[in-house]
Amino acid sequence: MKKSFNPLVFLASLGAGGIAVGPFVYFQYILEHPKGLVTLPQLLEIGGKTGNTAIFGVMMAVMVIFGLLHFALTFKFLADFFKWKKSTDYKEYIGDPQRNTSILALFTSIAMTFNVFIGVIRFFTPLFYNNFQALMLPALIAWGILWLALMSTEIKLLKTAFEKEFDVDKISFGWLLHPFALGMVTVAGTGIAALAKAPEIAHIAAFMSTTSGVMGFFLFLVKLFSIFKSHFEMKGLPERQFLPSFLIVIPITTIYAISVFRMGHYMEKHFEFHLDWFFTLAILVPFAFQTWYFAFGLTMLKNYFKKDFFKKEYYVTLWAFICPFVGYAVLGAFLYKAFVPSSIIQGVIIASLSLAIAFYVFVSARFIKYRS
Numbered sequence: 001m002k003k004s005f006n007p008l009v010f011l012a013s014l015g016a017g018g019i020a021v022g023p024f025v026y027f028q029y030i031l032e033h034p035k036g037l038v039t040l041p042q043l044l045e046i047g048g049k050t051g052n053t054a055i056f057g058v059m060m061a062v063m064v065i066f067g068l069l070h071f072a073l074t075f076k077f078l079a080d081f082f083k084w085k086k087s088t089d090y091k092e093y094i095g096d097p098q099r100n101t102s103i104l105a106l107f108t109s110i111a112m113t114f115n116v117f118i119g120v121i122r123f124f125t126p127l128f129y130n131n132f133q134a135l136m137l138p139a140l141i142a143w144g145i146l147w148l149a150l151m152s153t154e155i156k157l158l159k160t161a162f163e164k165e166f167d168v169d170k171i172s173f174g175w176l177l178h179p180f181a182l183g184m185v186t187v188a189g190t191g192i193a194a195l196a197k198a199p200e201i202a203h204i205a206a207f208m209s210t211t212s213g214v215m216g217f218f219l220f221l222v223k224l225f226s227i228f229k230s231h232f233e234m235k236g237l238p239e240r241q242f243l244p245s246f247l248i249v250i251p252i253t254t255i256y257a258i259s260v261f262r263m264g265h266y267m268e269k270h271f272e273f274h275l276d277w278f279f280t281l282a283i284l285v286p287f288a289f290q291t292w293y294f295a296f297g298l299t300m301l302k303n304y305f306k307k308d309f310f311k312k313e314y315y316v317t318l319w320a321f322i323c324p325f326v327g328y329a330v331l332g333a334f335l336y337k338a339f340v341p342s343s344i345i346q347g348v349i350i351a352s353l354s355l356a357i358a359f360y361v362f363v364s365a366r367f368i369k370y371r372s
Contacts, residue, residue, distance in 0.1 A: 005084035008174075008316040010105040012367070013073035015322030015360055017112035018251075018330075020066035022353045023059035024119035025330050029337040030346060037122070037195075039129045062357070067120040074109055081106060097161040101174065104157075104181035107150045111184035114143060118191065136196040140205055143188055147208055150185050154178065154215070173245040174317070175223050176252060182216025183255040190262035199270055206266050213259055220252060240308045244320040247297045250290050251327030257286035261334060283338045287331050294328060314370035318363045325356035 027038045031046055043060075047053035084090055094100050117139075122128040128135065157178075189209030196202040260282045267273040329352035336345045 004089065005080050006316050007081065007102045007105050008319070009080075010074075010077050010109040011316070011319035011323070012364075013070050013077060013109045014105065014112050015319055015326065015356070016066045016073060017070035017109065017116045018323055018326035019353070019356055019360060020063050020070055021112075021115045021119040022326055022329055022356070023063050024123055025333045026059065026349060026353075027056075029333040030341075030349070037118070037129070037132070040124055063120050063123070066360075067116050070109075070112065070116050074113060077106075077109070095160060095164070097157070097164050100157055100160065101177050103153070104150075104177040107146070107153070107181040108177070108184045110146055111181070111188050114139070114188040114191070132195075133197055136192060136198060136201050140192055140196075140201050143185075143192060143205070144208065147185055147189065147212060150181060151212060151215075154182065173227055173248050174242065175227065176220065176245070176248050178223060179216040179220035180248060180252050180255075182212050182219065183252055183259065186213040186216060187255040187259045187262070190259045190266070194262040194265040194269070197269075202266060202270055206263065209259065209263070213256070217256060220256070224249070240304060241315040241317050243301060243304050243308075244317045246300060247294070247324035248320060249293055249297075250324035253286045253290050253293075254327035254331040257283055257331055258334065261338075279338045283331065283334045287335045290328055290331065294324070297324075312366075312369075314363075314366040318366065321359045321363065322356050325352045325359065329353045329356065 024038070027033075027043055031038065031043070033042045033046060040060075043056055044053070047056045094103070122132065122135075186209045189205045189212070193202045193206040193209060196205065261279060264273075264275045264278050264282060268275055329349045332345055332349040332352065336342065336349070
């Protein structure tokens with residue numbers, strides 16, 4: 001295991017990026033600030049007026065630490081990936097439909113980089129937040145390259161699954177990496193569509209995002225149905241290394257909800273639609289779904305946490321525990337803005353982000369010990 005490369009390790013850089021963006025989403029949707037994306041000077045002014053400068057300082061430290069960690073891990077894992085890609089092990093891996101799904105974790109991490117750029121780098125950098133619209137075309141080009149790479153990879157993986165022997169009864173929740181990767185790239189594209197003032201840039205991003213989003217949501221429904229069918233027919237739970245992926249439904253729901261939300265803003269800006277009711281439903285319904293699913297998922301994992309989670313062992317799927325808590329916190333911030341500005345929702349957001357950080361530290365300690 002120590003000598004081989006597993007693409008699922010990109011879940012570590014993905015989780016770091018998600019935690020880094022979490023405080024920005026809190027600032028953007030919980031705090032009152034001038035129209036547009038919140039910036040550092042605006043936050044410092046709000047902190048001075050409300051006496052929350054120290055709390056905001058801690059949250060900004062989280063942004064910086066985990067933002068840097070996201071980039072460091074992404075570059076490290078990309079170097080390892082390209083080295084592994086030259087090996088015979090990679091050729092066997094990519095041709096195996098039961099294994100090759102994990103390569104999509106790479107795309108989720110790179111797509112998260114767009115969110116880290118907007119939510120962290122732009123937030124702290126005057127050059128970027130003062131010239132944000134000038135970045136839209138370069139962002140569209142970079143995102144378009146990622147979109148093409150993902151779509152071509154997805155089609156190849158689906159072709160392999162159709163052509164070769166494939167036992168659908170053996171799939172687990174890890175197979176939801178297909179819609180997860182497509183959703184992560186889609187949500188980055190809808191961000192460009194919603195933020196870009198230039199119609200040509202916004203329209204291109206909107207069409208491409210709709211294409212990948214529809215494909216991802218279709219696969220989400222098909223695979224989720226197939227996985228539940230497989231689990232209903234199974235006696236007992238899967239092996240413990242597959243159990244952390246049970247909660248992957250949470251972040252997937254978050255990114256598709258945000259994608260729809262952003263497409264609504266794109267429609268308002270460029271077609272003058274009035275969609276206040278739409279924004280409420282687009283966030284309320286997915287968050288309600290997440291709430292019961294989270295309760296169900298944690299109940300299913302109760303014995304796992306009692307018997308297995310604290311064992312002194314590491315498996316790469318442990319990183320899958322971070323994204324559900326980040327996803328729930330992020331969508332909670334959107335709910336606060338679009339539905340009811342409740343202190344309960346605010347508390348849930350902070351608690352969920354705190355748990356994501358705690359899980360990240362815990363899994364990181366396991367990983368470091370395993371690698372030593």
